Amino acid sequence: MAVSRKALKALSGVYGVTHRQPLFFPSKLGCSAILSTRSVFERDYRRPGQPPDTRWPWQKIHFDFSKGVEGIKKHIGLLKDEFVQRWTGPEGRPLLEHMLEQTRVQWEFRGPESLDQWVVSSDQEIGGHSVAYTKLGKNNTTCFLYGSLCSTPPRDGETRYSGYCTLRSKQPLASFDRKKTYDWSSFNTLHMRIRGDGRPWMVNVSAETFFSHQRDDIYSYFLYTRGGPYWQDVKIPFSKFFLSSRGRIQDNQHVLWLDKVKSIGFTLGDKADGPFQLEIDFIGLCNDLAHTEEFAYELYKRNPEV
Amino acid sequence: MPEFGVERDIAIYNKLLDVFPKEVFVPQNFIQRMFNHYPRQQECGVQLLEQMENYGITPNVETKVLLAQIFGEKSHPMRKYQRIMYWFPRFKHTNPFPVPHVLPSDPVELARFSLTRIADDPDAKVTIYQYPSTDITETGQEVTRPHILGIQSPDQRSLLAKHNPCRPVYVEGPFPLWLRKTCVHYFLLKADPIPPEEKVEEDFDRELIGPEQSLFYPQRVELDLERDIGDDESFSVDDVEEGLVYAMCMAGQGDQATLSQWISGLQETCPILGQIPTVFRLESGPRELQTSSDAQQTPEQEVEIDQIIEDEPQRSQRVNQ
Numbered sequence: 001m002a003v004s005r006k007a008l009k010a011l012s013g014v015y016g017v018t019h020r021q022p023l024f025f026p027s028k029l030g031c032s033a034i035l036s037t038r039s040v041f042e043r044d045y046r047r048p049g050q051p052p053d054t055r056w057p058w059q060k061i062h063f064d065f066s067k068g069v070e071g072i073k074k075h076i077g078l079l080k081d082e083f084v085q086r087w088t089g090p091e092g093r094p095l096l097e098h099m100l101e102q103t104r105v106q107w108e109f110r111g112p113e114s115l116d117q118w119v120v121s122s123d124q125e126i127g128g129h130s131v132a133y134t135k136l137g138k139n140n141t142t143c144f145l146y147g148s149l150c151s152t153p154p155r156d157g158e159t160r161y162s163g164y165c166t167l168r169s170k171q172p173l174a175s176f177d178r179k180k181t182y183d184w185s186s187f188n189t190l191h192m193r194i195r196g197d198g199r200p201w202m203v204n205v206s207a208e209t210f211f212s213h214q215r216d217d218i219y220s221y222f223l224y225t226r227g228g229p230y231w232q233d234v235k236i237p238f239s240k241f242f243l244s245s246r247g248r249i250q251d252n253q254h255v256l257w258l259d260k261v262k263s264i265g266f267t268l269g270d271k272a273d274g275p276f277q278l279e280i281d282f283i284g285l286c287n288d289l290a291h292t293e294e295f296a297y298e299l300y301k302r303n304p305e306v
Numbered sequence: 307m308p309e310f311g312v313e314r315d316i317a318i319y320n321k322l323l324d325v326f327p328k329e330v331f332v333p334q335n336f337i338q339r340m341f342n343h344y345p346r347q348q349e350c351g352v353q354l355l356e357q358m359e360n361y362g363i364t365p366n367v368e369t370k371v372l373l374a375q376i377f378g379e380k381s382h383p384m385r386k387y388q389r390i391m392y393w394f395p396r397f398k399h400t401n402p403f404p405v406p407h408v409l410p411s412d413p414v415e416l417a418r419f420s421l422t423r424i425a426d427d428p429d430a431k432v433t434i435y436q437y438p439s440t441d442i443t444e445t446g447q448e449v450t451r452p453h454i455l456g457i458q459s460p461d462q463r464s465l466l467a468k469h470n471p472c473r474p475v476y477v478e479g480p481f482p483l484w485l486r487k488t489c490v491h492y493f494l495l496k497a498d499p500i501p502p503e504e505k506v507e508e509d510f511d512r513e514l515i516g517p518e519q520s521l522f523y524p525q526r527v528e529l530d531l532e533r534d535i536g537d538d539e540s541f542s543v544d545d546v547e548e549g550l551v552y553a554m555c556m557a558g559q560g561d562q563a564t565l566s567q568w569i570s571g572l573q574e575t576c577p578i579l580g581q582i583p584t585v586f587r588l589e590s591g592p593r594e595l596q597t598s599s600d601a602q603q604t605p606e607q608e609v610e611i612d613q614i615i616e617d618e619p620q621r622s623q624r625v626n627q
Contacts, residue, residue, distance in 0.1 A: 105541050141546050161360075191541070198423075198484040200401070226403045227483040228424025229494055229551050249393060272487045284541045297396070 047126060048156035078175035091183075104187065107169065107264075108282035109143040112136060122147065122165040127154030132165035137279055142195075143167075146277040149268065163273065168204075168265035181208050181260040184238075188258075189288045192234045193281035196225025201278065202267050205241060208260035216246040219256040223266065231281060239293045255295040313361050314407075316369070322354060323372045332378035339380070351376070351383030355390065364394050405485045413438065414453050417556040420483055420490050421457040425554065430459035435571035438558060452558020454568050458575070466552045466576050469497060474583040475552065477569070480560045493565060493588075495553040495572070552576075562586050 046052060085092035108114065115134055122132040132147035151163030172180040190203070201223040209217055219241035226232055241256045242249060264283065268276055307313040326347070333343040342348065351373070358365060365387060373384050403423060410416050418432050435454040443449055469475065479493030533539070553572055557564045565586065573579040 100536070102537060103539060103541050105543050108543050110544075139547065197482050198403075198405075222397070222400055224401045224403055226424065227420075228426070228492075229481070229496070229554070230424075230426050231546075231548075249389075251389070270486075272484060272489075274484075274489055275482060276484070277482070281546055282541065282543045284543070286539060286541075289537075 045126070048158040075175045075177075082175060101186065103191075103284060103286040104184075105282055105284040106182070108284075109136065109141065109280065111140055115143060117170050118143070119168050119170055120145065120166070121168070123154075123162045126159055126162065127156060128152070128162040128164075130163055130165055132167075134167065141281075143280045144277065145266070145280070146275070148273075148275045150273050151271050163271060164267060164269035165276075166204075166265055166267040167278075169263045171262045179262075181262055184258040184261055184285055187285035187287045188238055188291060189286050190234075190236045190238065190264075191284045191286050192223075192236075193231050194223070194225065194234060195229075195231050195279040195281075196223075196227060197277050198225055198227030199268060199272070199276055199278075200224050200270055202269070203236060203241075204265040204267060205238075205256060206262045206265070207257055208262055214245070218244055218265075220244055225278070235286075235288070237288065237291050237293065239291070240296045242297055252301070253295070253297045253299065307357070313357075314363055316358075316363055316366055319354065319358050319363070319365070320368050320372060323351070323369065323376065326351070326372075326376045328375045331376055331381075343381075348377060348382045351381075352386050355383055355386045359390055359394075364398075365390060407486070409485060409488060413558065414455065416485075416488075416490065417453065417455040420485060420492070421455060421554060421556055423485075424483060424492065425457050425459060427459035427461065429461075430457050432457045433571070435568055452564055454555060454557045454564060454571070456553055456555040456568055456572060458553040458572070462550075462552050463576060465550055467578055469550075469552075469578065469582060471578065471581040473497060473500075474585045475579075476585050476587050477565050478587045479565075480588070490556060491560060492554055492556045493560065493568075494551055495555075495569070495584075496551045497549045499547045499549045560588060562588065 081092070089095040090098050107117070115136065118134065120132050120134050122128070122130040124130065129150035129152060130148060132145065134143055134145050136142070137144040145165075145167050147165055149163045149165065151161070153159050153162040172182065174180045190205075192203075202220050203223045204218045204220045206218050209215060219238075221236050221241045223234060223236070238256050238258060243253050243256075244250060266278065266280075268278075307318070312318045331344040331347050333339040355365070370384075370387060373381070373387055377383050410419060414434060414437065418434075421432055422430070433456050435456060436451055438453040439451050441449045441451070475495055475497050477493060477495055480491030481494070483490050483492055555565070555568045557568065565588075569579060569584055
């Protein structure tokens with residue numbers, strides 16, 4: 001039986017979850033990084049046709065006084081919360097709840113401010129023609145992601161494939177815009193309630209990394225929707241997520257570490273042009289005690305050197 | 307390759323690989339092995355394998371033999387082949403709702419397949435209300451009748467029988483359903499969620515509880531014996547208020563006449579539809595599933611509903627919105 005669209009996407013391209021990432025490695029760099037003869041690897045995606053960014057580091061900082069008093073108030077309020085919340089427990093939740101909880105609802109869409117935590121992007125950043133929007137569903141209770149895909153590649157001579165859209169959560173920020181991470185170490189399964197239209201999506205989780213080479217590391221897995229008017233409960237254990245970087249699945253796999261998770265994202269890139277829609281009710285975490293698998297893929301060295 | 311329609315044929319890929327000369331690109335000594343031997347040709351080989359991977363075709367042993375003869379054992383195309391052979395078998399059967407590559411070309415069979423796919427219930431039955439046909443009337447005009455297939459499960463039928471005739475049911479659609487590259491549309495017969503003040507708590511059937519049941523002890527014991535007392539796997543989220551879906555259908559054309567035929571066909575199994583006013587909420591483009599009516603639509607509907615209730619209840623009344 002032939003493989004589904006999403007499976008082959010895993011090998012050829014896990015979709016760019018930030019607007020800066022290209023969907024596929026541009027052909028100028030060769031079909032794989034090993035064969036490329038470039039001396040400088042650019043850190044961010046540079047849209048073909050634009051000159052490279054040659055500013056000095058001090059020219060890239062820009063001060064902004066327009067944030068004003070509200071910004072100061074907000075950040076000082078958050079800072080005060082951080083000091084005060086320690087007395088009730090980690091992250092403001094009581095210690096017993098933190099220790100004994102077995103399910104946690106991480107994102108639920110009840111009200112317009114829940115959509116502010118999410119970023120929608122499509123291949124318009126690389127010059128494609130897909131569009132993607134989010135809105136709140138009926139009664140302001142669900143996130144409705146809709147739009148239309150178009151897989152004609154942009155005519156810049158470099159990009160070979162196109163036609164994707166993503167919905168990614170923003171990294172949580174502490175006071176003064178410091179980055180914070182989620183701690184999901186007491187859970188092992190991702191539970192989502194979604195209603196799709198039969199298209200195969202992909203869930204991407206990105207974790208905090210140490211080295212700069214790892215900045216585009218994403219752990220992904222497929223999210224198959226059934227379509228139809230009924231809600232679908234999807235449970236994906238974290239041991240199934242495989243590692244990919246910049247869209248290429250990696251040879252050296254390891255399990256996703258749950259103690260510092262930055263964000264989660266959904267991406268669609270099956271090569272079917274046309275409208276799509278996905279409705280998400282909530283995203284939660286649970287601890288499935290029956291699931292004892294640590295990692296689904298082999299850890300030994302599979303491509304020994306010559 | 308898509309122009310010739312052969313992109314899914316593994317034999318064609320093998321023939322293309324056969325074009326490469328054998329033994330020429332295989333590195334002979336350690337210096338050739340260190341430096342990328344014939345890099346452009348290796349890139350070409352990798353591109354071919356990448357296209358195979360894009361279309362989801364698993365290479366076979368002939369591909370491996372060809373790659374070994376052309377590029378050698380430790381070349382980039384061979385490495386890519388090894389990666390494909392590692393990951394493809396893992397992801398081949400991960401889809402819990404698989405769609406075959408070759409979909410039925412007959413629209414009736416396609417509709418039947420997709421309706422059984424979206425209906426959650428294995429007990430649901432598909433009924434064909436009309437086959438596609440083309441007739442020529444006396445005036446010489448061609449009348450094409452589209453196919454109409456409906457699906458309803460016994461649970462939905464019993465829920466529809468309990469539906470309050472004062473509230474209307476809505477025919478909504480068309481909603482998109484994607485099967486690989488084809489998009490089909492389906493329509494729903496559903497009711498709005500009942501506002502909490504009108505909800506009726508159903509008393510459980512006295513017959514289900516035996517005569518030994520004591521009046522002092524709770525008649526229903528909510529005990530899940532597979533879980534510990536402290537374990538709670540529910541999420542603290544309010545359930546989204548949704549109306550009930552009573553039936554689904556797929557039709558060749560999405561206009562009101564075709565859907566009215568569906569409703570009248572459905573009435574044979576659910577006679578209560580004759581008393582319930584049916585409101586059509588049809589839109590041309592794909593849209594989300596809506597349960598509560600929008601603010602603009604509510605005043606119009608209420609006016610029309612009042613008019614319907616005054617009419618005779620024998621025939622099923624259809625109201626245009």
